[in-house]
Amino acid sequence: MIALEMIKKKSIVDVAGAFGIPLKRLSSTLYEQVEHDSFKIFTNTNTFKWFSRDIQGDVIDFVQLIAGVSFKEAIHFLDKGDFPEQEVQVLKLEPFRYYLPESKDFGSARTYLKTIRHLSDETINTFGRQGLLAQGEWQSDNHTEPVVVFKSKDHHGRLVGASLQGIKEHPDRYDRGRLKKIMKGTHGYAGISLTIGKPKRLVFAESVIDLMSYYECHKEELSDVRLVSMEGLKKSVIAYHVIRLASEEKGDFRFLDELDKGRLSHYLDVILQTTKYIQHHEQFLTLAVDNDEAGRDFIEKLKDQGFPLEQDLPPLDLLDGKTDWNEELIRRKLEPSLDDWLCQFYEERSQAVYSPRTPTLDL
Known part of the structure; x- marks a missing residue:
């Protein structure tokens, strides 16, 4: 071998x-x-x-x-091939330093998540109860603005990173109109995760907003699962959470604590090639990434490497050729359902048939 x-x-x-x-x-x-x-x-x-x-x-x-x-x-x-070996240095991560001032009032953050992202109070509260949300103040170049803080925690519950989403629009400062930033020193391998029940499987999205949207679209069918935002397309995040789940099942985190976090993808390959751990878990890995070229290529790449994957992509927007789960959530909320349309149709038809006709004058 x-x-x-x-x-x-x-x-x-x-x-x-x-x-x-x-x-x-x-x-x-x-x-x-x-x-x-x-x-x-x-x-x-x-x-x-x-x-x-x-x-x-x-x-x-x-x-x-x-x-x-x-x-x-x-x-x-x-x-x-006759290639020499390269000495690989162990990645030494400095403890994450969270320096952002937080507001006691979450009102502006909640308004942004509800009105701009169309997330429900129930979804916001679910993520908030696990300590994943806050409203903070971002300062840069004599500029201060309110932001939604999405917190990343490791398997010990320690804060190891944060992603920031601007609440107010500043098109003169940001290409996308609003601030979008990962805080310096964030341990990117951990992602941002929500735990439901006792996890037996993992679902991965590209961003925490998409993760919250996926939760809202599927919450009735989600049990014993961990939802994870990779904050991009990162195999290392998948690796970390596979090893984390295996460690939780054993009740022993020593291996996860001691391994080189810079080689997580390597350890995931080893697990796949030398064990049946992933195969023995039904529908263990689900990729709920964006339905675009990058997301689909990421899935195919992992499949080519032998990973058994489920994919749950949002329906494709035929006009743009791509879509994400927040766009799908907004579509579902703004577009009337077929049942609503049929009810309206028959109601209007009924009124047209049974309403008294206004007499006309034959001049």
Whole structure:
């Protein structure tokens, strides 16, 4: 059996050289692809990231991307190739420092979530009861504004990050009109999660707003599940929550506490290749990501790597060619249902048939 641990150590720089990819060295641990300056290789973690396309991964993912091959074919290529091993440094994360002043009044945040995002009080309160929401004040460049704070907590309930959503529009300051920011120092692998019952499966969305919208659209059928916002498309978040759930089932978090958080995706691959843990859990992983090219590609990539996945995508907007769960929630709330339309139709027809006719004068 091929040891994935050893395969992952194959030097990504040397592998790039084997493919004839020209690299420019920027520092002792950072390389850049000459033809694509947003494509970076990090030798300290033996990983890459293509920032303009939001694609990242380890040396196996790199081979899959460059050669257009499957997970197994990439492993075979790396196993047979004469590539030196790259010493990988353990990622040392500093404790997250939450410095945002919070307001005792949640009114502006609630108004934004209800009127702009069309979320119900019940949904807002459900996330609030698990300590995931707050209203804060963001300060930058002599500018202060109210924000909705979405809090990220780890398996011990510790605050390890936060995402911020501006409440007021400032089109002169932000391309999207409102502030959207992940706080500095956030441990991105943890995501933002809501626990329902005793979780036996995991559902992943791209953003916390989409996660709240998915909850509202499906709350009647959700039990014993953990809903997770990846705050993007991040395999590391999926890995963390798979290992977290396995640790919860054992009642032992020592492995999760001690493992290198920079190699979570690697550990997920090991679990898939060496155990039947994921396969033994029915409908264990559900991807409720955006129905767009990036979301669908992310799902297909994981499937190609052998992950058994369920997908629950919002209905596609035929005009735009893409949609997310918040857009689907708003559509459901604003568009009348077929039953409502039929009731209105028959009511109007009934009035037309049985209302007295106004006599006309034959002049």
